[in-house]
Amino acid sequence: MKLNKILLAGVMSAASALAAQAAELSLASGSVAGSLAAQATVNGETVSFDAVLDDLSGAGFVLGAGASDASRALTPAGSVSQLWSAAASLDTTLDPASAAFSAGSAGALSAHADGQFEGSLEAASLWLEAELAIVSAEEAVGTPVRVDVAGSAESLWASSGPTLELVPTFDLVVRDAGANILGSWQGLDAGGSESFSFSFQSLVGEVLSFSLSHDSQAMGGAAAMAAGAGHTLDNAAWLEGTITVTAVPEPESYALFLAGLTAIGLFGRRRLQR
């Protein structure tokens, strides 16, 4: 029993040595932009809407957000209204070793008029770029680290009548300083949901170039509108995830850790046999 405890203490101290090599992600620079352009045609009359993303970034985080809440009157009667919201962010402030990111857009187009809804097109695009430096207070520049990127994305849509062709795409790419791609993920199908994860090796002192873009094309088809009724077409896409840096344990630490575990295993088996 006593020996087991001593072995366990050894393994614990080896484990803490693994954890002691902390690396952090530091936001060196970032930018975000995006726009919306939408139009709908009702009874031969075309109305349009547009909006842009505002940069609301602060210390340690990149944030862009945009919105539109507008209505256009039709001649002689009726209206088309558009609700749109989009945001993209990357936040390094919550956890020194990781950055949380998200991006998404949501649009809802409504037409109210007697007659024919002749079609609509809503195009939203946003992109976020961030330079993430891998820093460490105690590890030398060039020390290997592991970078994990993981997250999920989802698309939802609905239409009260007209056909809706939706192409919601996300493109997430991490490059090194020489613009070589270290890892990437692309999606998504309309109405689908996916998880993703990838990882790669990097070094303390490296600057990762993180880019996340979202492009959404929603094409509404033609449909008749009964008197007093209307049509609404909506689409939403959302992606969220994290990028995390962890130190790669040195071979000696691994060896000690494994030796300790093996010793405990053997000792435990011997006790069992008795």
Add this chain to the structure above:
Amino acid sequence: MRNDRSTPPASTCLAAVSLITLLAAGAARAESCTPGSVAGTVTMGELATTVPNRFGADCVTVDERIGDESPWGNQAAFLSHVGSVTLAMQRSRQLSATERARLLIAARQSGVGGTLKVKLITFNDFHGTIKGGEGSSSNPGVARFATRIKELKAANPLHAVVSAGDMIGASPLTSALFKDEPTIEAMNRIGIDFNAVGNHEFDEGKDELLRMQQGGNHPTDIYSGQGLPPDLRNGSFAGARFRFLAANVAEASSGRTLFPAYGVKDFLGNKVAFIGMTLEGTPTIVSPSGVAGLNFADEADTVNALIPQLRARGIRSVVVLIHEGGIATGGLTGCPGISGPIVDIVNRLDAEVDLVVSGHTHQAYSCLIANKEGQPVRVTSSGQYARNLGDIDLTIDTRSKDVAAVSASILTTGTSTAEDPALTDLVAHYDNLAAVPKARVIGTITATLTRTANAAGESALGDVIADAQLDATDDAGTGQAVVAFMNPGGIRADLPFNPPNGEVTYGDAFTVQPFGNSLVTMTLSGAQIKTLLETQFAGCNGQGGFNRILQVSVGFSYAYTEGNACNARVTAMSLNGTALNPAGSYRVTVNSFLADGGDAFGVLVQGSDRLGGAVDLDAFEAYLLANPGGVAPGPQNRIVKND
């Protein structure tokens, strides 16, 4: 796991833990409901929306899931959260697509996450007053103090509890007898973050102060390490689980600060730095042996030099915890005027400093004082002995990470506040251990001996203490002293008359003289005694900002004219009716604090033929024993103040 002395290891994980706790609390709901039914409309921060506040299948409403009332580290964190939870609600049909779009727009418009409110709970000059009523009936004790802190913590999940020095030292017996370990253990239980060192932290020297932080029992004192099992570590005193800070105290040998210059606490990704320090003049009011080998630097210069370092770490919210203060007249609520050293210090502070938590003067105030740029900075002090605490809100701009607003009020602990049961056993434990030594009767007095001075600066208790010190050192083998001088700051409380017989307990006497100074008898010339007395007056011979009138023993008297110039105030010094001869030699007794030149009485360092004597409290006890009929307050006519 930074290799950085200034950063407490726990600070970085706080943000994530708090957020998870808050989110978990927001989503847990056991009430029954009709899923899909509506409870009003959703409000986003201050912004009303038209979106119905529908119950989900789990009876959690839209509003509850959004959690806009919870603290958010920045706008990105809030908008990301809203984007995520509203998508899930759209998927489960708790929201329509249009409703979700409206909520996303409102979330951004609301500004939620743009600022973050952090509660600072502050105190100063606690002086080991863990037991209610000890030292003064106005002292509420640490258990009531803990209740107030607990209330503020519970209402404000993002908080820090910080102290501006003199947490220990000059403590009543229940803490002091046990080397102030009870106070450290009580603060550990309360859960505080930082204590800036004050002058009294140095009362027993550097090594003892380091032991307060690091733990381990006192090398010789049998009253050390007597804590309850949960407060000990490996059976010994555990040390502080909070950080002592000492930005302006450096070891002369290495130049390194004795404790970290500052500590950082992270609130959901918003870092606040707390720079802690004592007054530069600490060596002039602490026994020189207590500060040997240490350098004390200018307060404002020290803070200003740290600002670029903090900026480089991305820290823009800066609080200074300083054991130096002022005198204000407004009481708890206002600050019509403040004077004293803190004014000059704040006037020289970098504009990056957002709040100054001060102490040392035992005053309660909340003032605005101009910094170097002429901008007003909030400066607080929360009285003494756990009677008050500062209730301060920092509003942090989460984009710039700088403090956008500070509001402060000074609360009263109250002597009838309920005691926190988490502290009562600790106090009772030490009270019980101290009961026997404390209750021991050491003599009698005929009436309360007060330390309140008359117009000349002489007090009844001061006279008796000086007489006791003379009596202990006037014999052939003990120094042959003819006069004793006692510093007024060393008399910490009145000696109360305990009815019916005026019995004086060791506990009462200890509270009056808690420092454990020993007596020193030395030879001074009449001229040196005059210099000693001249040095009592503010600004004269290096004396600080106010008078320190020494208490004198029987047979010695003098007069002074305060309006005269430095070194021309004292007249008519006489001993037993004979004028002092400037060239004559006199045997003089003072305590070890004064003998080392404490309180700026540097002339005492020049005294020759020095002889060490008894501990001050033992001398006092012997004096009471030698006066079995009871010691009475005297006429207080030894010091005469001319108009």
